[in-house]
Amino acid sequence: MNGSNDDLWLYTISSKRKLINFNFKEIWRYRDLLVLFVKRDVVTVYKQTILGPFWYLIQPLFTAITFTLIFNKVANIETGSVPPFLFNLASISVWNYFRSCLTATSNTFSSNAGIFSKVYFPRIISPLSVVISNLMRFGIQLFIFIIFFLYYYLKGAQVSINESVLLFPLLVVIMGLLGLGLGMIISSMVTKYRDLKYLLNFGVQLLMYTSAVMYPIALVQEKLPRFAWLVEYNPMAYIIEAARYVLLNTGDLSVKELGFTIISTMILLLFGMLVFNKTEKNFIDTV
Numbered sequence: 001m002n003g004s005n006d007d008l009w010l011y012t013i014s015s016k017r018k019l020i021n022f023n024f025k026e027i028w029r030y031r032d033l034l035v036l037f038v039k040r041d042v043v044t045v046y047k048q049t050i051l052g053p054f055w056y057l058i059q060p061l062f063t064a065i066t067f068t069l070i071f072n073k074v075a076n077i078e079t080g081s082v083p084p085f086l087f088n089l090a091s092i093s094v095w096n097y098f099r100s101c102l103t104a105t106s107n108t109f110s111s112n113a114g115i116f117s118k119v120y121f122p123r124i125i126s127p128l129s130v131v132i133s134n135l136m137r138f139g140i141q142l143f144i145f146i147i148f149f150l151y152y153y154l155k156g157a158q159v160s161i162n163e164s165v166l167l168f169p170l171l172v173v174i175m176g177l178l179g180l181g182l183g184m185i186i187s188s189m190v191t192k193y194r195d196l197k198y199l200l201n202f203g204v205q206l207l208m209y210t211s212a213v214m215y216p217i218a219l220v221q222e223k224l225p226r227f228a229w230l231v232e233y234n235p236m237a238y239i240i241e242a243a244r245y246v247l248l249n250t251g252d253l254s255v256k257e258l259g260f261t262i263i264s265t266m267i268l269l270l271f272g273m274l275v276f277n278k279t280e281k282n283f284i285d286t287v
Contacts, residue, residue: 027122037129042136056140060096064089071214079216081158082250086148091213093145094243097138098175098236099204104130105183106200109191109279116280123280124273127183131176138172145247162249171243178235178265184272188279211236216244216251235261 027034064085071077072084079087105127109116112126152159190196210230212220217237221228231237238257245253 027124027128030121030125033121034125034129034132037125038133041129041133056137057144060089060092060141060144063092067092067214077215077219080250082244082248083152083157083159086145086152086157086159087244087248087250088214089145089148090244090247091240093138093141094171094175094240095208095211095213095236096141097134097172098179098239099208100134100137101131101176101179102183102186103200103204104134105180106186106190107197108183108187108276110187110197124184124276127180127187127276130183131180135172135176149247160249162246162253164253165246167253168243168246171239171246174261174265175236175239177269178239181265181269181272184276185268188272188275191279207234207236210234212240217241218252235264 067088068084072079072088077084108123108127108130112123116123149159186196186200211234212231217231220231238254238261241251242253242258245251
């Protein structure tokens with residue numbers, strides 16, 4: 001009789017849960033809610049702004065111009081046959097997707113405390129929706145990059161797309177998962193250590209300088225070999241270098257480095273999910 005009754009329950013709420021509990025079946029059951037969260041993120045971000053989605057275009061363009069003036073014109077960082085502005089625009093577009101995923105998911109518990117305390121659903125739906133919704137922003141910025149790529153190409157600049165361009169979607173997936181994993185770790189820590197919320201933006205800025213956004217990896221290995229390890233052990237540096245390789249045919253794409261990036265991403269993602277699942281049990285008492 002008990003067995004037949006247990007089969008009727010859709011959900012079982014218990015105070016005891018396994019340390020490792022990745023209920024992907026439940027996440028799939030709430031896929032409609034995931035779609036609603038994605039629509040909410042896309043519509044509400046710039047809903048009350050004057051320029052609206054045009055901010056997606058303004059930010060990378062002005063940042064690329066600034067980087068070109070400071071790092072290429074003043075600091076004389078060479079970008080080979082690739083125009084410096086195009087080099088920086090490609091790097092910034094890729095970096096912005098990762099940064100957006102990381103910063104938004106790191107505020108998951110604090111920004112959703114109200115809804116988390118009232119309604120039950122798999123909490124991981126919220127950071128997942130951020131990673132997916134940011135794809136639209138990234139798509140717009142990638143479209144702008146393509147326009148400038150064609151402009152420089154028609155002007156006779158020595159730019160071309162590498163035959164490995166089919167790997168680019170894989171790089172985007174790795175970026176999203178890496179931002180998701182790190183974001184879940186930070187969001188779990190912020191519930192207890194509020195100072196991390198204020199250090200996050202500063203830390204992201206430092207991470208950008210060690211992610212080879214405005215320079216090739218080979219340059220830091222040549223000029224600063226003692227500190228090159230800061231870049232060499234950074235998975236994002238290899239993602240950005242690989243993205244420039246497939247989009248601009250500059251830099252290098254190493255199978256070894258790509259493998260290191262994938263393994264690092266999966267480790268951080270699994271650890272992030274582990275910490276996230278543990279924190280969601282009692283975070284409401286500390287937020």
